[in-house]
Amino acid sequence: MSTDTPSVKVWDPFVRVFHWSLIVLFGIAWWSGENHDMERHKQAGYAIFALVVFRVFWGFAGSRTARFAQFLKGPGAVMAYLKTHDGETPSDGHNPLGGWSVAALLAVILTITLAGLFAVDVDGIESGPLADWVSFDSGRVASEWHEAVFKAALAVIGLHILAIGYYQVLNAHNLIGPMITGRRDRGKNEVGGEAVEDVKWSPVMALIGIAGVGALTWAVMSGFKFG
Known part of the structure; x- marks a missing residue:
């Protein structure tokens, strides 16, 4: 696409x-857990597990702005961003601070789902598909982690929402629209003073990721019991 067009594609569909x-899905998992609808809670958990695992894969094989290498920067880059960024110049994907927010969110959500896979309730009636691979006491520890990290996830999500609100309201920097359409206005200045090109992604890598994550999720749901 020509760089003189009024908008640029910054987010791929995945x-x-x-x-x-x-x-x-997080809302469904929360609601079903609070209402003891464990079947729906498990289904939402499996779907979240698949999503997060694919997102991790896509962080290495996806489009430019999806890759961890593009938005996970060192402390120096984060501090420089905080000191110099005016909040008005568009970012090419996640900014250095937002990138670590995304990483924290992925980490806590993945921890919740992994703990849920091994969790056992106090009566030993409800359990995750991998609970048979650990002792009852270990399953109880996993259950406690499942609940405790959920609270951490709420805190991370809250900070994520506050950050979006800060850019959206105080800086008039629309972050929600591009996450819906995939595109944002180019603005007066591009990142680093250079025009940013549309993101591109590989359909082959996407299919590999989807197939691999689907197979892994099915194996997890069956407790890795294939007989």
């Missing part, structure tokens, strides 16, 4: 589907 699907 990042956007991940983002909005995670919001819905």
Whole structure:
């Protein structure tokens, strides 16, 4: 696409589907857990597990702005961003601070789902598909982690929402629209003073990721019991 067009594609469809699907599924998992609807809770958990694992894969094989190498920067880069960024110049994907927010969110959500896979309730009636691979006491520890890290996830999500609100309201920097459409206005200045090109992604890598994550999720749901 020509760089003189008024908008640029900054998010590929997989990042956007991940983002909005995670919001819905996390809400379903929360609601079903509070209402003791364990079947729906497990189904939401499996879907979240698949989403997060694919997002990790896509962080290495996906489009430019989806890759961890693009948005996970060292402390020096984060401090420089905080000191110099005016909040008005568009970022090419996640900024250095937002990138670590995304990493923290992925970490806590993945921890919750992994703990849930091994969790056992106090009566030993409800359990995750991998609970047979650990002792009852270990399953109880996993259950406690499942609940404790959930609270940490709420804190991380809260900070994520506050940051979006800060850019959206105080800096008039629209972050929600591009995550829906995949595009943002170029603005007066591009990142680093250079025009940013549309992101590109590989359909082959996407299919590999989807197939691999689907197979892994099915294996996890069956407790790795194939007989």
